[in-house]
Amino acid sequence: MLVTGLLFVYVASAINDMEFSAWKDSHLQRYSMDLLTVLEKSGYLENAVITEDTSQLQNVIAKTSKSLCFLLNIKDSGETILSLQKQDCKITYKRRLITRRTFIARGDQTKVYEAELYGWYKEEL
Amino acid sequence: MKKGYLITISTFILFFLLISLVNYYSEWNYRVERHVSKVKSLDKMPFLLDDVSSTLKNLMQVDVNFTNTNGELTTQFKDTLPAPQNISELLEEYESFLEGEYSAANNVELQLNQTSLLSQPRIEFSNGLTYEYTDGEKNGVFFYGGWPYTTELTIRIRANKKWNNTQENWTWNDTGDLLVTLDIKDSTGNPIYINGSTQGRISSSTLNEARILFAPEGTEYPELRIKLGRVNGENGAVLIERERLVNFGMWLTAKTTNYGPIRASLPATLYLSDGIVNMVGSIVLGEA
Numbered sequence: 438m439l440v441t442g443l444l445f446v447y448v449a450s451a452i453n454d455m456e457f458s459a460w461k462d463s464h465l466q467r468y469s470m471d472l473l474t475v476l477e478k479s480g481y482l483e484n485a486v487i488t489e490d491t492s493q494l495q496n497v498i499a500k501t502s503k504s505l506c507f508l509l510n511i512k513d514s515g516e517t518i519l520s521l522q523k524q525d526c527k528i529t530y531k532r533r534l535i536t537r538r539t540f541i542a543r544g545d546q547t548k549v550y551e552a553e554l555y556g557w558y559k560e561e562l
Numbered sequence: 563m564k565k566g567y568l569i570t571i572s573t574f575i576l577f578f579l580l581i582s583l584v585n586y587y588s589e590w591n592y593r594v595e596r597h598v599s600k601v602k603s604l605d606k607m608p609f610l611l612d613d614v615s616s617t618l619k620n621l622m623q624v625d626v627n628f629t630n631t632n633g634e635l636t637t638q639f640k641d642t643l644p645a646p647q648n649i650s651e652l653l654e655e656y657e658s659f660l661e662g663e664y665s666a667a668n669n670v671e672l673q674l675n676q677t678s679l680l681s682q683p684r685i686e687f688s689n690g691l692t693y694e695y696t697d698g699e700k701n702g703v704f705f706y707g708g709w710p711y712t713t714e715l716t717i718r719i720r721a722n723k724k725w726n727n728t729q730e731n732w733t734w735n736d737t738g739d740l741l742v743t744l745d746i747k748d749s750t751g752n753p754i755y756i757n758g759s760t761q762g763r764i765s766s767s768t769l770n771e772a773r774i775l776f777a778p779e780g781t782e783y784p785e786l787r788i789k790l791g792r793v794n795g796e797n798g799a800v801l802i803e804r805e806r807l808v809n810f811g812m813w814l815t816a817k818t819t820n821y822g823p824i825r826a827s828l829p830a831t832l833y834l835s836d837g838i839v840n841m842v843g844s845i846v847l848g849e850a
Binding site for chain 2: 459460462463466467470474477478515535537538539540541543546547549551553
C-alpha cells in the first residue's frame with residue numbers, strides 16, 4: 438500500500454509538472470516570426486544597418502510580452518555587425534528558439550543582411 | 563485471510579492502473595510533440611516564403627503599389643534608372659545564399675527557381691500587365707499587356723542632366739484611346755514638352771517616339787528615349803530607355819479597367835521542405 442501510495446504521489450506530481458514545451462515553442466516561434474516580420478516591413482532593420490543605431494529596434498523589442506526574452510543579431514556575410522538584447526533578460530535559458538529573416542539595406546550599395554532572433558521564456562531562468 | 567487477499571488484489575489493480583496512466587500520458591505527450599512539430603513546420607514554411615518574396619521584391623529596387631477599386635486597377639511604379647547595382651547579379655548572389663547558408667541555418671531544403679526572372683527581370687500581374695526591364699542594369703523599362711483595357715498613363719521623369727533638344731515622331735490625337743500625361747523635368751527643373759504639350763491622347767496602335775537629348779558631354783549627348791503606343795509588337799505599351807549618360811527617377815502610373823482580383827508576382831518559384839512539410843510557392847508581391 439505504501440509503495441502504491443508513493444507511486445500515486447509521484448505520478449500526480451509528474452502530471453502536474455508536465456511541461457508542454459512543444460506548445461510553448463510553437464507560441465514562441467509564431468511570436469518571433471511576427472516580430473521579425475514587423476521589424477523588417479517597418480524598415481527598422483534596414484535603418485539600423487544604415488545608421489548603425491539600434492534604438493528603434495530596442496523600442497519595439499522592449500514592448501514585447503514580459504514573459505519573453507529576445508536577443509537580436511544582425512549579420513553581414515555571417516559576421517554579426519549589430520547586436521541588442523531585451524532589457525532585464527539574461528542569456529541563461531533551458532530552451533531557446535532561433536528565427537531568421539533576410540532583409541536588404543540600400544546604403545552605399547544594396548546588400549542582403551540576416552536578422553537572427555534568439556527567443557526564450559523568462560520564467561525558465 | 564480474505565481481507566489480506568482483498569488488500570493485495572486491490573494494491574495490484576491500483577498499481578496497474580497507475581502504470582497504465584503513466585504510459586498513457588507518456589504516449590499522449592509524445593503524440594502532442596509530434597503534432598506540434600507539424601504545426602511549427604506549417605507556420606514556418608509560409609514565413610520563409612514571405613521572407614524570400616519580400617527580399618526578392620526589394621532586390622528589384624522598385625516600389626510597386628496597386629489598388630483595385632470599382633472596376634479600375636491603378637498600378638504605380640517608382641524606379642531609378644539605371645540600377646545602382648546590376649539586379650541580375652544581386653538575385654544570383656541571393657539565390658546562392660538561400661540555397662547555402664540560409665537553408666542550413668533554417669534546417670530546410672530550399673531551391674529557388676528564378677531562371678525566367680534572371681533572363682528577363684520583370685513583375686507580372688495576373689491580368690497580363692507586365693513591368694519588364696530591358697536588362698539587369700535597368701537601362702530601360704517596358705510596360706505592356708494592358709491593351710485594350712489601359713485607359714490612362716502618367717509618366718513622371720526627373721533627369722539629372724540639362725535639357726538640350728528633343729527629336730520627336732509623336733502625334734497627339736484627340737480621338738486616341740489612351741490619355742497620356744507627361745511630367746518630365748531636367749536637372750534645372752524646367753519642364754520638357756513633347757510635340758508642344760505635356761498631356762493629350764494618342765492611339766494605342768501607333769508608335770510615338772521621342773528622343774530627349776541633354777547638354778553634350780564631349781562629343782556625346784546624354785539621351786533618354788520614350789516610345790508609346792504600339793511598341794515591340796504590343797499595343798498600348800510604353801518603353802522608357804536610357805540611351806546613354808543620363809540617370810533619372812521615374813514614376814509610372816497606369817489605369818486599367820479591370821474586374822476581379824489582381825495578383826502581382828515575380829516569375830520565380832520557391833521549393834521548401836523540412837522533412838515534415840513540403841511546399842512550392844510562387845513569389846507573390848501583393849494582391850488587390
